[in-house]
Amino acid sequence: MNPNTARVTIGGVTSQVVETVDRQPAAARQTRYPEPVRRRRGGRVVAGVAGGVADHLGVDVFWVRAVFAALTALNGVGIVAYGLLWLFVPQRDAAEPERASGSSKERQQALGLVALGIGAAVFSGLLAGPVSGWIVGPLAVALVGAAVVWREADEAQRRRWRDGAKSGLLGSGRSALWRILAGVALVAIGIGVLLVNSYGIDQLRFALLAVVATLGGVAVLTVPLWIKLINDLGEERRVRIRTEERAEIAAHLHDSVLQTLALIQKQSENPREVKRLARGQERQLREWLYGRNVEDNNQPTTLSAAIAKASGEVEDHFALTVQQVVVGDCELDPNLLALVQAAREAMVNAAKHAGVAEISVYGEVEPERVTVFVRDRGKGFDPDTVPEDRHGLADSIRGRMDRHGGEVRLRTTPGEGTEVQLYMPLHMPRSGNGSGKIGSGK
Amino acid sequence: MTGRETPVRVFLVDDHALFRAGVRAELDSITDEVDVVGEAGSVAEAVVGINHVRPDVVLLDVHMPDGGGAEVLRQVRTSLPEVVFLALSVSDAAEDVIAVIRAGARGYVTKTISSQELVRAVVRVSEGDAVFSPRLAGFVLDAFADRPGAAPISDPELDLLTPRERDVLRLLARGYAYKEIASELFISVKTVETHVSSVLRKTQLSNRYELSRWASDRRLV
Numbered sequence: 095m096n097p098n099t100a101r102v103t104i105g106g107v108t109s110q111v112v113e114t115v116d117r118q119p120a121a122a123r124q125t126r127y128p129e130p131v132r133r134r135r136g137g138r139v140v141a142g143v144a145g146g147v148a149d150h151l152g153v154d155v156f157w158v159r160a161v162f163a164a165l166t167a168l169n170g171v172g173i174v175a176y177g178l179l180w181l182f183v184p185q186r187d188a189a190e191p192e193r194a195s196g197s198s199k200e201r202q203q204a205l206g207l208v209a210l211g212i213g214a215a216v217f218s219g220l221l222a223g224p225v226s227g228w229i230v231g232p233l234a235v236a237l238v239g240a241a242v243v244w245r246e247a248d249e250a251q252r253r254r255w256r257d258g259a260k261s262g263l264l265g266s267g268r269s270a271l272w273r274i275l276a277g278v279a280l281v282a283i284g285i286g287v288l289l290v291n292s293y294g295i296d297q298l299r300f301a302l303l304a305v306v307a308t309l310g311g312v313a314v315l316t317v318p319l320w321i322k323l324i325n326d327l328g329e330e331r332r333v334r335i336r337t338e339e340r341a342e343i344a345a346h347l348h349d350s351v352l353q354t355l356a357l358i359q360k361q362s363e364n365p366r367e368v369k370r371l372a373r374g375q376e377r378q379l380r381e382w383l384y385g386r387n388v389e390d391n392n393q394p395t396t397l398s399a400a401i402a403k404a405s406g407e408v409e410d411h412f413a414l415t416v417q418q419v420v421v422g423d424c425e426l427d428p429n430l431l432a433l434v435q436a437a438r439e440a441m442v443n444a445a446k447h448a449g450v451a452e453i454s455v456y457g458e459v460e461p462e463r464v465t466v467f468v469r470d471r472g473k474g475f476d477p478d479t480v481p482e483d484r485h486g487l488a489d490s491i492r493g494r495m496d497r498h499g500g501e502v503r504l505r506t507t508p509g510e511g512t513e514v515q516l517y518m519p520l521h522m523p524r525s526g527n528g529s530g531k532i533g534s535g536k
Numbered sequence: 537m538t539g540r541e542t543p544v545r546v547f548l549v550d551d552h553a554l555f556r557a558g559v560r561a562e563l564d565s566i567t568d569e570v571d572v573v574g575e576a577g578s579v580a581e582a583v584v585g586i587n588h589v590r591p592d593v594v595l596l597d598v599h600m601p602d603g604g605g606a607e608v609l610r611q612v613r614t615s616l617p618e619v620v621f622l623a624l625s626v627s628d629a630a631e632d633v634i635a636v637i638r639a640g641a642r643g644y645v646t647k648t649i650s651s652q653e654l655v656r657a658v659v660r661v662s663e664g665d666a667v668f669s670p671r672l673a674g675f676v677l678d679a680f681a682d683r684p685g686a687a688p689i690s691d692p693e694l695d696l697l698t699p700r701e702r703d704v705l706r707l708l709a710r711g712y713a714y715k716e717i718a719s720e721l722f723i724s725v726k727t728v729e730t731h732v733s734s735v736l737r738k739t740q741l742s743n744r745y746e747l748s749r750w751a752s753d754r755r756l757v
């Protein structure tokens with residue numbers, strides 16, 4: 095779904111233009127101004143703030159962390175500063191190159207500094223007076239909780255960048271939810287203990303009630319606002335998806351259709367080749383516009399897609415038209431795959447020997463069996479006079495069908511064409527409630 | 537079916553001028569059985585043009601901006617019931633084609649058809665027959681397939697194909713010509729044409745609900 099990948103193959107000039115347009119903002123940031131502070135993504139211990147500052151100042155990250163730890167000892171200034179920087183300094187873009195991340199030793203060192211800083215803060219708080227002892231403890235708990243939640247938000251953002259808009263607000267996965275809940279619990283406990291200690295249970299109950307009532311009131315009052323916000327978000331997302339899809343189509347047209355047209359102009363004196371190119375392109379475009387029954391690895395998963403693919407290959411190889419109609423559809427299984435291969439062999443035979451410009455292929459999925467007819471209006475032949483050394487019909491078609499429990503019938507008259515009829519019993523339930531589809535073709 | 541004394545007057549409706557020019561040149565050059573008397577590139581133009589020219593046959597593109605071929609049919613068919621429409625499409629989407637057939641077109645051929653076959657198809661619909669390409673036969677078979685678990689059909693008389701009609705359609709979809717179908721089924725060509733025409737009528741009359749459900753099953757709408 096990434097439009098960039100599809101654009102790069104044709105016309106060096108154009109694709110370069112596209113690339114520069116895409117990269118321009120990043121390039122401008124890097125050249126015109128000194129690099130702003132960006133929190134690190136890798137090698138971080140809490141949120142990458144210290145690393146980012148170190149990158150910005152061009153000093154070793156150890157010293158920055160040491161300064162934060164030392165400041166923490168001064169009534170927790172370091173923690174406040176760290177928190178503020180965390181809030182206001184954006185994280186590095188995922189696309190930007192990352193400096194080599196820290197070793198495990200550096201990490202240990204950093205964790206030591208964090209512990210040291212917190213210890214110093216608690217100690218200095220205890221020293222400052224008897225009051226702050228029971229303030230600092232719960233406060234520290236609340237801070238740890240907030241750190242957990244914030245960090246999770248960073249993670250969620252990173253996931254969103256990575257996965258596109260697929261994941262929701264909080265990212266995916268149960269562990270993320272648990273981490274957030276744990277963080278929230280820590281914050282609540284910290285603040286709760288603090289409040290209980292300061293004011294006592296009764297006042298707290300009243301305050302809690304007031305807070306809940308207020309929050310409820312605000313929630314109700316702002317319902318229209320929320321709905322509008324959600325709708326706007328959905329609308330925006332839809333528009334973006336559509337734009338992306340259009341860009342993809344444009345890229346595809348640009349890529350293969352223009353290329354084919356150019357080839358056709360060059361080969362204009364060779365009608366056979368022109369027809370082959372045009373047909374191949376037409377089929378590709380149809381498949382691309384209408385058919386989505388193909389997995390990522392380009393292997394068809396349904397009967398109609400498989401027959402369409404086989405027909406297309408024969409069209410390409412032998413420069414003729416395969417008129418192909420499939421009624422109903424079902425998932426491929428080994429038996430049906432053999433059927434498709436046998437049908438393909440029949441098409442190849444017709445293309446090679448019948449001397450025609452068009453072959454008809456008709457497939458039908460019935461509740462208890464699948465039938466495929468491959469027909470041409472060509473020379474036809476007498477089955478009894480086929481030389482013994484010809485294996486096409488005997489092995490590739492009849493043998494294959496026999497091995498998979500199918501059946502072959504042949505109708506051919508010299509001068510009137512040939513029809514190979516392939517029957518394969520169907521054991522499995524049909525896919526879905528009529529998910530059939532007419533395969534692409536003419 | 538004897539030779540016609542006056543050529544069939546044909547009106548072309550297609551939003552691609554290049555395609556119109558091509559069809560017109562081919563039809564004019566290969567035969568004097570048909571005579572292109574007008575063309576239009578949009579629904580509005582087509583409605584005005586057809587009302588003015590009153591052709592015998594309209595070659596109607598399925599896919600057009602603002603409504604497509606079905607819209608032209610809706611606007612013209614009641615006022616000019618004698619004009620015959622033949623859908624001529626590059627479309628792969630069954631619901632487009634079926635929609636035009638249901639709106640009253642007398643047949644459907646694909647744009648890859650050869651000029652001779654197109655002339656034959658035009659002459660045949662002008663004489664009152666229905667013309668099916670293998671693809672349309674496939675679409676119709678698919679539309680009428682009695683699938684397990686399908687919703688009950690409100691009017692079975694109207695909605696089901698007889699086994700014989702189904703056989704005819706299958707052979708059509710397999711690429712048989714009418715003559716070949718006739719000899720395969722031991723019936724006359726006239727009977728084949730009757731079957732095909734009655735399939736067409738059923739397609740036009742079959743209830744909307746079934747067809748729209750069929751289309752939405754395939755995520756076509």
